[in-house]
Amino acid sequence: MKAEVVSLEKGPEVVLDSEADCVWLWIAPRSTPEPLEGIAFQRIDWELQGLLSRYLFEFGQGNSQHTTFLPSMKRLDIPYVAIDCQKNFDIDGFFSNVEGLQLERVFCLCETDEQVDFLKKAFSKLKVGKHLKKILVASDLNSQAFDSGIAS
Numbered sequence: 001m002k003a004e005v006v007s008l009e010k011g012p013e014v015v016l017d018s019e020a021d022c023v024w025l026w027i028a029p030r031s032t033p034e035p036l037e038g039i040a041f042q043r044i045d046w047e048l049q050g051l052l053s054r055y056l057f058e059f060g061q062g063n064s065q066h067t068t069f070l071p072s073m074k075r076l077d078i079p080y081v082a083i084d085c086q087k088n089f090d091i092d093g094f095f096s097n098v099e100g101l102q103l104e105r106v107f108c109l110c111e112t113d114e115q116v117d118f119l120k121k122a123f124s125k126l127k128v129g130k131h132l133k134k135i136l137v138a139s140d141l142n143s144q145a146f147d148s149g150i151a152s
Helices: 039-047 051-059 091-100 113-124 143-148
Strands: 003-005 022-026 067-071 080-084 105-110 134-139
Touching (some): 003 113, 022 039, 067 091, 113 134
Parallel strands (some): 022 105
16 A cells, blocks of 8 residues: 655645544654644644643653544544554554554654655555555654745
């Protein structure tokens, strides 16, 4: 399965308006609580009224062994928000969750370009599932790069 790499140069609306069934956030484990720098992460957190920040503050430290699904409670047009705070992305777990929830379109938002490269390679080895039809992948821009017009 081929992942479509998307640019966020036009802003976080690229994620929010993507018509995805789930936005899957791959966030690097933190040793101490720290705010998210990416504009799309910040916008999603704002739309969820700080739910993402509260989760990361309470549980996002260290190396999580599982993916956590947060309810969007209709604050987003995207019904599911998945947070993955693992150092190494579990592609088998991802695929099992996606198929189990019968998701057709998933938007994977990463903190770094290296994470995007990893996902592109990992998804290319996936066979098309019964439900999953499309995967979008993007690396978030930090607010300084967005303000200056420079893409990361």
